[in-house]
Amino acid sequence: MPDLLVAFAPVGWLNQHDWENPHVSVQTFSGGSLPFYLAQDGKSTGSAKPIPFWEAPGVVDALHKVRKYYLDGIINKDALNVDSSTIKSQFESGRIATRWAMTDGLSSQSLTPLRKAVPTAQIANVVPLRGGKDAKPNQTFQADNFVVLNVKGRSNERAMQLEDWVSIKENHDLLSYGVEGTDWKPVGADKFQQLSQYSFPGFALCWRQKLELKIKDITPTEEAWFD
Template sequence: MRKRIYGVPLGSAYTQERSVFIRKDLRERLNLPPVKTYEDLKAYLYAVRDSNSGITPLLAGADDATYSWVNWLIRDDTSINIRPTNFAGASLMLYYKGNDGKVYNFFETKEPKIWSNIEDVRKLLVDKVMSQDVLTNKSGPGELQLQNKVAATPQMAFGIPKAFNDQLKQIVPEGELEAVRLFDLTPEKNFSNFKMDNFICIVKTSKHKDRAMMFLDWASRQENYDLLEYGIEGVNWK
């Protein structure tokens, strides 16, 4: 056998879950309807800014381009289907567009949609809707949101984990998060290369390689996977 590293792919979907976590209690206090569109989301952000609550309306990005606001908006826009390459993390300086297999250079193309989103984010910064100095924050966006310091953050999830709301309520008893999904669920609208970005491997020094492989085989079966992922039907979920 050739010297290769083999791994069992981890994942149950061929795209990343994405949404924006906002404060439901703040939205309702500001007499705003449920957020369904990006324009609704911006109305919420500006309303938070104007409320003089002392809470930063939006915190995104920081040192991780995956969570930059431009990146977040582009990934959910199925009208253009632009995705970052693996160059420089999730940077859009080199990107895929559509399904032609080509890599595009933003400095050459000046892709209009990317540029318009950069201008939009610039306006959010100038209007003091976006955090004014994301690079000096000692905590991540999610953690700051749970500390009642931020009203909206991009998160790689479709729903709110119960633990998040539990933690927020320790600071703000009436506080509650809700997920805003701008993800387009229309069939055949999203592109994928069907690759997983996480794998599990058995280390070479393991003394129980066979038993480890037996467990991975067991855990990969649908009924066992569902048990580990969701728990017991009727007890942990309905």
């Protein structure tokens, strides 16, 4: 993502320091503007000691790399601001060789349009963290893409009824994949083939670990990370 280019933890994209120190923590002033790096010993000292991103280790060197790769013509000329849909379309047309992806099992969908532009193309999903699959994410999972109800909410019972309804496989599949036979068809026990352009932003509303299906053409590398 564009934010990862300059300062954000744990990757910093071209910041070698952050690759080697994946516990870096970053927050942005006023929500989404100026990033600040936070001290890693803040819990014990009682102070986060925030510093602006350009004072953090490796960031200036990373910015110089961005500039060099731009001048060399091997990085998106608008890398600091380009939106994700543009990156995806450039990738699928064969104009760029890499893009960011989530470990949701869906980045392999780009393979079909990519091969229309580059018939011999192949996709590999790489998560180059030290330790590979043994790397432990810097996350307690106490808060993330979850559904949250206000304890004083007046519609909590109806909300839970909806969650229960979506937890039924037929309903989950209808919202997540569309009408079976029209928008998708099952492939084996844990995969599906997409037949239309149906897309519903169910996200946390619909996510059920035991009900999620993988796309038929998922690449071996993405399937390994997804699993």
